[in-house]
Amino acid sequence: MVDKTETIGGAIEDVRAFCTVVELGTVSAAARQLQETKGSISRRLSRLEKRLAARLLARTPRAVSPTEEGTAFYTKAREALKWMDDAAEGARQSQDVLRGHLRVTAPIDLGMDVLPDLVVRFRRVHPQIKVELLLTDSPLDLAANRIDLALRANVGGLPDMAYRASKLADFHIGLYAAPDYLAANDGSPDVPSALATHSMIVSRAFPEATQLLLTDQRGRSHQIIVSPVIRTSDYASLLRLVVAGGGIGPIPSLVATASVASGALLPVLPEWSISKGTLYAISLAGHGAPARVRVFRDFVRAELAEAEARFFPRVRPESNT
Secondary structure: OOOOOOOHHHHHHHHHHHHHHHHHOOHHHHHHHHOOOHHHHHHHHHHHHHHHOOOOEEEOOOOEEEOHHHHHHHHHHHHHHHHHHHHHHHHHHOOOOOOEEEEEEEOHHHHHHOHHHHHHHHHHHOOOEEEEEEEOOOOOOOOOOOOOEEEEEEOOOOOOOOOEEEEEEEEEEEEEEOHHHHHHOOOOOOOHHHHHHOOEEEEOOOOOOEEEEEEEOOOOEEEEEEOOOEEEOOHHHHHHHHHOOOOEEEEEHHHHHHHHHHOOOEEEOOOEEOEEEEEEEEEOOHHHOOHHHHHHHHHHHHHHHHHHHHHOHHHOHHHOO
């Protein structure tokens, strides 16, 4: 009867010992090759024969040779060991070699307004890495969906989870408007109370009776009540409504960066923000993730830091003086 406590790895090494004995002709030679003792190799052979309930080797004082059953087993076992060794080597190389398939999930707003440019520029540097994006606002389980990396933005920190979280960037939710809208409405408001006279667009993240609590870089706060003219389900559509000139809207700085860079959006009351949060990279293995995962995570972190410094210098923590 097979010992169920025996490890799979041990069983594989028993098969390897048998194949090595067949190839070298003696237990002593196999022991030297595998850097084990003769006794250890003999125990492996006995255990394997017991497990298979078959005699695999015919032993003589000078040598051993495979039986008919042993020869048939060796032919298939040798090929299986080669496949397993190749698979193991591939897994080891994935830790260092920059190639392969990268499966990333992210919220829709990040996927539409942040990742396209980043992914294209990433692949110019690493064309041997193929990228697959799964865009959804529902948090997908990494293991169940075979996901290498999940980008998740949270205000107030991440909940406890079984996976590894790595900080990519801090962001703030600020107010933005299209230049044409501001030009048609007497320019940008200069104090929070002036927002009451403007058309406001908000996402469903804000309650029906919308109270906006703004905080400036000195820690002062100002609460205003606004009546939104448009409500929408997500920041991706909110961004497009604001760019189209529909009014002023609160948008995460990460999502607004590209539109600010192109001039399609202008910050409104840039010294004030509604809330702050953090973008995390979630992976199964953290620092032990494959090279393709680590290099993409580091690339995104560096690019987002540069964009934040360039287009939102006044809201960076080091500017709070």
